[in-house]
Amino acid sequence: MDVKYINPFIMAAQSVFRTMLGIEVTLSKPVIKTNRTTSGEVTGIMGLVGDRKGTITISFQDKGALFIYKTLIGDESSAINSDVVDAIGELTNIISGQARKEFEKAGINLKAAIPMVIVGKEIELNFITTLPIVQLPFNFSVGNGTQEVMFLDFSFE
């Protein structure tokens, strides 16, 4: 996959975490996703159409999702509930919106669909494409020296 299709997603994730959450994320080595399941336990999904088309998913383990909820909304939750799900959906929306802005700079205009959120571990999730699915693992600190990961998976053509 052309690197010009990867960088907008990296820049979007880093920018949104920095501005909306006040958190710096560190990108680990991108990999090609080979399994057909969700990468975390709370997964936001967004379809993109326009000059190109693709799908992105943003996935957190429970602890990461709860930390994101607390940081984004200012409330605490001890379990994944509808408020946490909505917050991850909105984060998916904002990250995809930022990625679209980055693509626009390269002359690629995209529109977003409505985000969806799946809750559950290793839920079967199939990208219906022959193209590779790129996984970008972003590490972030949730305090007390603990690290969590946001997996941003996408297929884009």
Add this chain to the structure above:
Amino acid sequence: MKVLVVDDFATMRKIIKNVLKQINIENVLEAENGKHALTVLGGDTVDLIISDWIMPEMTGIEFLKACKNDDNIKKIPFIMVTAEAQKDNIMEAIKSGVDNYIVKPFTPEKLREAIDKAKAKVGK
């Protein structure tokens, strides 16, 4: 300062409230669309309006026009929030009298800056 946050999505209202809290603004009223916001403004006074763009029943632009055509509320600084830096939308908002706009994602500092500029524009 009392702020009216208008967005059809409750989560986004909570996010904006959380950002406002970080710049020490905690007196916040909420409305889920322009029509609801006009009802709120009919019964309460606010110092600032922060509104989403796309909402059912009455969009942000329609709400903006309604505010700027009403002598009782047209001096309230009005900021529009958008997820996309769509130039056409922004131009329409500027023509309709918006006092400032902010593009998501934004930091508390950016919001503070947007508020100060909007207030200055209406002479507050």
